Amino acid sequence: MKPTRTVDVAIIGAGTAGQSAFEQINKITDNIVVINKGYWTTTCATVGCMPSKLVIAGAERAFHALQSEEFGIGTSQKSNIEGTQVMARIQNGRDHFTKSVKKAIEDWDENKKIEGKASIIKERFIQVNEEIIEYKYLIIATGTQAVIPEQFSDKLGSMLLTSDTIFEMKDLPNKMAIVGAGPVGIELAQAFNRLGVEVILLNRTSKIAGITDKTINQKAIDCIGTELTMHLNSKITNVDRENGQAVLYFTDDKNQERTWQGDKVLIATGRHHVLDELGIENLAVELDDDKKPIHVNKQTGQIADSTIFIAGDTSTHTPILHLASYVGKNAGKVIASLLQDKDQPTFEPLTPLSIVFSEPQIAQVGAHIDNIRYELGKDNFVIGKFNFEKQGRSRIEGVNCGLIHIYANKKSGEILGASMVAPDAEYISHILAMAITHKLTVTELLKTPFYHPTILEGLRVALLDILNQLK
Numbered sequence: 001m002k003p004t005r006t007v008d009v010a011i012i013g014a015g016t017a018g019q020s021a022f023e024q025i026n027k028i029t030d031n032i033v034v035i036n037k038g039y040w041t042t043t044c045a046t047v048g049c050m051p052s053k054l055v056i057a058g059a060e061r062a063f064h065a066l067q068s069e070e071f072g073i074g075t076s077q078k079s080n081i082e083g084t085q086v087m088a089r090i091q092n093g094r095d096h097f098t099k100s101v102k103k104a105i106e107d108w109d110e111n112k113k114i115e116g117k118a119s120i121i122k123e124r125f126i127q128v129n130e131e132i133i134e135y136k137y138l139i140i141a142t143g144t145q146a147v148i149p150e151q152f153s154d155k156l157g158s159m160l161l162t163s164d165t166i167f168e169m170k171d172l173p174n175k176m177a178i179v180g181a182g183p184v185g186i187e188l189a190q191a192f193n194r195l196g197v198e199v200i201l202l203n204r205t206s207k208i209a210g211i212t213d214k215t216i217n218q219k220a221i222d223c224i225g226t227e228l229t230m231h232l233n234s235k236i237t238n239v240d241r242e243n244g245q246a247v248l249y250f251t252d253d254k255n256q257e258r259t260w261q262g263d264k265v266l267i268a269t270g271r272h273h274v275l276d277e278l279g280i281e282n283l284a285v286e287l288d289d290d291k292k293p294i295h296v297n298k299q300t301g302q303i304a305d306s307t308i309f310i311a312g313d314t315s316t317h318t319p320i321l322h323l324a325s326y327v328g329k330n331a332g333k334v335i336a337s338l339l340q341d342k343d344q345p346t347f348e349p350l351t352p353l354s355i356v357f358s359e360p361q362i363a364q365v366g367a368h369i370d371n372i373r374y375e376l377g378k379d380n381f382v383i384g385k386f387n388f389e390k391q392g393r394s395r396i397e398g399v400n401c402g403l404i405h406i407y408a409n410k411k412s413g414e415i416l417g418a419s420m421v422a423p424d425a426e427y428i429s430h431i432l433a434m435a436i437t438h439k440l441t442v443t444e445l446l447k448t449p450f451y452h453p454t455i456l457e458g459l460r461v462a463l464l465d466i467l468n469q470l471k
């Protein structure tokens, strides 16, 4: 096979992971190429983290305005929500973020970028457009795509939305069904509901937002369920259209048959890698049944001891931004050191941390309860608990729904993990992530002052609850 170009490094995918890798390798060689199909920004900026948080920001304003009567402040009505302005702010805000990503990529040399869909032909060779590229090192950073269950295909036309299209709406719909209660479904269902859209959320199981602690999951259902219609453990049996509207037939958790009719259906049933389209099977790497490489170094993305690295959503079990960036950057650093014949750097695993931006927020940090139970045994760890219902500051703010569970080693008092649905969970979980990263015990973390009255005092009480149990 005769290549049209030979490079030190080829990166497929210019999202967060691909860009992070490029920035490292570009410091030491110009013989690098990044191949990307579609927009040269990132999923996060264009159709992910940023536009979804813009929807949530608008929704919080609307919700708290409507809740202000309790505070003796005149209320605005739902009809005051100007759908076109709401969507315009989301799109303008999103464009601001994508512009800055695009700007950074515009500064890359033109000959280091190729626009097109890459395919792996065989070990060391990829094809894009008319080019055959031979590489020494390859980074696969191709992200994931929204999955649309077969029963929806071709049925609803433009009434069917995914996270790729929902932020493009020019106006808010009147009625929307959201299918899937993972992070995407939970965040957007609550937010659009708060913006005056009549939303129902359907999920095939009772687990929401990926919460692994069953008690926290139930608490999250209770808190969010006060304002949102959820049909958990439901099953969609048929999809149709009638009088220009979408119709969903489903059975609810009591096996009752139900029908919903409305303007839009958002599919949020998960995302899947595109490795089969890429031709990953043409590489000499071992794949699992889902065509994902096995023996992947979690910190660097290196596949076994090969010259191939895989980074970002495409290979991880936790598709979140900071992890895509971390592994992409580390892959770049390792390849840079290999190209320079230097010792390879080593990297610590990051403490697991995920946050869902519902209200109350949902966060999981460190080890999950099932893993702790499996590894330590059920009698060797304790759970510190705090319920926000009666907490001073949360009541003052009118956000007093939530529960924290903190898991600690019974013998050493070391903090192992936590799960929570709580006001200010984004801050509480970061403090716990820091404690877990530095292997702090409950007693050590309690040396930190907790100011009164703050929502963070809930963390202190949950830690004290552990100390009581350890006595």
Ligand SMILES: Cc1cc2nc3c(=O)[nH]c(=O)nc-3n(C[C@H](O)[C@H](O)[C@H](O)COP(=O)(O)OP(=O)(O)OC[C@H]3O[C@@H](n4cnc5c(N)ncnc54)[C@H](O)[C@@H]3O)c2cc1C
Residues within 6 Å of the ligand: 012, 013, 014, 015, 016, 017, 018, 035, 036, 037, 038, 039, 041, 042, 043, 044, 047, 048, 049, 050, 052, 116, 117, 118, 119, 141, 142, 143, 144, 163, 184, 274, 277, 278, 311, 312, 313, 314, 319, 320, 321, 322, 324
């Ligand atoms: C609605 C939504 C909300 C989210 N909110 C958050 C959040 O709040 N916090 C958080 O941490 N994470 C969030 N995420 C997840 C976050 O967006 C991802 O973890 C992150 O964007 C993954 O980056 P990546 O580099 O792996 O992939 P991407 O940014 O998707 O980049 C992959 C690139 O590869 C390209 N590509 C694919 N195949 C090929 C090919 N054959 N040839 C050439 N190019 C190819 C794609 O076109 C794409 O440009 C959210 C995701 C969604 C969908």
Ligand SMILES: NC(=O)c1ccc[n+]([C@@H]2O[C@H](COP(=O)([O-])OP(=O)(O)OC[C@H]3O[C@@H](n4cnc5c(N)ncnc54)[C@H](O)[C@@H]3O)[C@@H](O)[C@H]2O)c1
Residues within 6 Å of the ligand: 149, 179, 180, 181, 182, 183, 184, 185, 187, 202, 203, 204, 205, 207, 208, 209, 210, 236, 268, 269, 270, 271, 318, 319, 320, 354, 355, 356, 357
């Ligand atoms: N705040 C954040 O960090 C954030 C926000 C949004 C997305 N994300 C990332 O994006 C990824 C994708 O999120 P997601 O919510 O699309 O996927 P997900 O896989 O996390 O959740 C999908 C949900 O859909 C349900 N489901 C699947 N098929 C169904 C069907 N046919 N009918 C009814 N329900 C069905 C599943 O039971 C699950 O609850 C997440 O894993 C997350 O890491 C992160």
